Amino acid sequence: MRDQFDLSxxxxxxxxxxxxxxxxxxxxAYSESHGLTVPxxxxxxxxxxCRQVSVRxxxxxxxxxKPRVSRAVARLEAAxxxxxxxxxxxxxxxxxxxxxxxxxxLDAIVPEALAVEQRLLSGLSEGDQERLLExxxxxxxxxxxxxxxAKRSRMDLGDSDxxx
Amino acid sequence: MRDQFDLSxxxxxxxxxxxxxxxxxxxxAYSESHGLTVPxxxxxxxxxxCRQVSVRxxxxxxxxxKPRVSRAVARLEAAxxxxxxxxxxxxxxxxxxxxxxxxxxLDAIVPEALAVEQRLLSGLSEGDQERLLExxxxxxxxxxxxxxxAKRSRMDLGDSDxxx
DNA sequence: TGACACTCGTTGCAAGTGAAACGATATTGC
DNA sequence: GCAATATCGTTTCACTTGCAACGAGTGTCA
Numbered sequence: 001m002r003d004q005f006d007l008s009x010x011x012x013x014x015x016x017x018x019x020x021x022x023x024x025x026x027x028x029a030y031s032e033s034h035g036l037t038v039p040x041x042x043x044x045x046x047x048x049x050c051r052q053v054s055v056r057x058x059x060x061x062x063x064x065x066k067p068r069v070s071r072a073v074a075r076l077e078a079a080x081x082x083x084x085x086x087x088x089x090x091x092x093x094x095x096x097x098x099x100x101x102x103x104x105x106l107d108a109i110v111p112e113a114l115a116v117e118q119r120l121l122s123g124l125s126e127g128d129q130e131r132l133l134e135x136x137x138x139x140x141x142x143x144x145x146x147x148x149x150a151k152r153s154r155m156d157l158g159d160s161d162x163x164x
Numbered sequence: 165m166r167d168q169f170d171l172s173x174x175x176x177x178x179x180x181x182x183x184x185x186x187x188x189x190x191x192x193a194y195s196e197s198h199g200l201t202v203p204x205x206x207x208x209x210x211x212x213x214c215r216q217v218s219v220r221x222x223x224x225x226x227x228x229x230k231p232r233v234s235r236a237v238a239r240l241e242a243a244x245x246x247x248x249x250x251x252x253x254x255x256x257x258x259x260x261x262x263x264x265x266x267x268x269x270l271d272a273i274v275p276e277a278l279a280v281e282q283r284l285l286s287g288l289s290e291g292d293q294e295r296l297l298e299x300x301x302x303x304x305x306x307x308x309x310x311x312x313x314a315k316r317s318r319m320d321l322g323d324s325d326x327x328x
Numbered sequence: 329t330g331a332c333a334c335t336c337g338t339t340g341c342a343a344g345t346g347a348a349a350c351g352a353t354a355t356t357g358c
Numbered sequence: 359g360c361a362a363t364a365t366c367g368t369t370t371c372a373c374t375t376g377c378a379a380c381g382a383g384t385g386t387c388a
Contacts, residue, residue, distance in 0.1 A: 005274045007209045007226060008319045011281050012183075012190045017227050017320055018300050019176075019183035025313045026176045037374085045171045055337055062171060063181050065376065070338060092336035092383045110169045117175050119310070123302045132299045136182050138287045146283070149189045155172050156181055201344085219367055229346065234368060256353045256366040 022120065029112035034105060039064050039072035041109075047082065047098045048106050054093045061155040081105060186284065193276035198269060203228050203236035205273075211246065211262045212270050218257045225319040245269060 007013050023038070030036040036044070042062040047053065053061075058069045073096055076082040081102035087093035098106070121129055140156075143149035171177050187202070194200040200208070206226040211217065217225075222233045237260055240246040245266035251257035262270070285293055304320075307313035 005209060005212060005270075005278070007206065007213075010209075010277070011284060012186045012277075013206075014297070014300060014320075015179070015183040015186055017317075018303060019179040020227070021307055021314050021316070022176045022179055022303065025307060025310065028312060039374095042171065042177075045169060048169060049171075056335085063184070066337075067339080067376070068374090071374085074338090090336080090384070094337065106169075113174070113176075114169070120175060120303055120306050123306050124299065128299060128302070131295060133178070135288065135292060135296045135299070136178060138292070139182060139186065139284055142284050142287050143185055143189060146189065148192060150185050152185070153181075156178075203344095220365085230367075231346070231369080232344085235344080238368090254354070254366080258367065 025120075026113055026116050029116055030109045033112075034109060036109075037072070037075075039068050040076055043069060043072045043076060043096075044081065044098070044102060044106055045110075047096065047102070048110075052095045052097050054087070054096070056093075058096070060153055063153050063156065076102070189284075190277055190280050193280055194273045197276075198273060200273075201236065201239075203232050204240055207233060207236045207240060207260075208245065208262070208266060208270055209274075211260065211266070212274075216259045216261045218251070218260065220257075222260070224317055227317050227320070240266070 027038065027041075030041045031038075042064060043058055046058055046062050050057070055066060055069050055073065058064065058073075059066045062069075064072070073082060073084065073094075077084050080099055083097050083099055085095045085097075087095050124132065140152060144152060191202065191205075194205045195202075206228060207222055210222055210226050214221070219230060219233050219237065222228065222237075223230045226233075228236070237246060237248065237258075241248050244263055247261050247263055249259045249261075251259050288296065304316060308316060
């Protein structure tokens with residue numbers, strides 16, 4: 001039992017602090033060296049898996065609000081890292097795809113990002129790593145059952161590539 | 165080995181997603197009902213443990229940049245939830261303290277926040293909870309040894325109340 | 329065919345943010 | 359005692375953010 005509310009023992013706070021610290025460290029790999037923001041990085045990474053996607057697709061997959069995706073894509077297009085084209089099937093949609101420069105940039109950044117992740121995980125045995133992910137998953141499950149919690153995006157649930 | 169970079173399996177991303185989802189859920193306890201922002205909430209909570217503190221103190225303890233603390237305190241003062249007074253010992257410092265209204269607000273919010281945390285943890289045994297914290301701590305340790313990582317704030321290390 | 333509801337991506341707006349610069353106060357070294 | 363330096367909290371500036379509203383395109387159903 002806790003006699004006094006202590007922020008530093010409050011799980012949501014601890015998660016926020018750890019997450020922010022990790023994010024900042026990883027960001028060095030794409031922000032400092034290559035001038036990318038978090039949304040831009042997420043969009044690029046998502047594009048590396050999906051040839052052509054719409055803003056909505058990205059929004060659903062990488063936990064970014066629609067306007068954030070739209071603006072990130074606009075900046076990436078200005079930097080010639082992605083191409084935008086009106087979809088032929090549905091003229092409301094936009095087909096977003098990596099340019100050659102975008103692909104090259106990713107090829108340079110991804111290994112750095114993975115290296116940071118590897119370093120992070122270096123203190124954990126493989127069993128520990130699985131345990132950590134499993135425990136995080138368990139927290140998600142509670143939120144999945146909570147009607148007042150934000151819905152989880154499709155991709156984060158394990159769907160590999162979206163709908164057929 | 166990973167043949168393709170998959171954001172949804174990237175630990176920093178997973179941490180960010182979980183943390184944000186948890187934060188949003190907790191925020192319902194103080195944002196929706198009582199109109200507080202995250203920085204304001206952190207400041208209030210910190211004040212509940214320390215009678216009188218400076219902006220710097222708060223900055224060091226709750227992972228908020230100095231300007232963010234300053235502005236949060238200004239808003240809280242406008243809402244009559246905290247008092248600001250020039251320190252007598254050092255005229256550069258500001259003594260920030262809870263008003264009676266601030267204390268009452270916290271008394272109303274804290275149980276809600278704890279309830280959310282309890283619900284979150286309800287899926288985990290006590291052993292699991294300890295394991296989760298321990299694994300998170302292990303990730304912090306790696307960053308502690310990384311010169312390019314952000315430094316950890318004093319309070320998050322376990323120092324209960326700051327310097328003598 | 330036409331009216332209605334819906335979805336798409338974008339944009340306007342008000343608010344929040346971080347980095348750097350600021351005035352004011354304290355401290356240090358001579 | 360006094361200049362130089364450091365620290366405090368605030369503010370300025372450019373930028374990002376989220377929400378809501380928007381115009382444009384699509385689907386639905388009579």
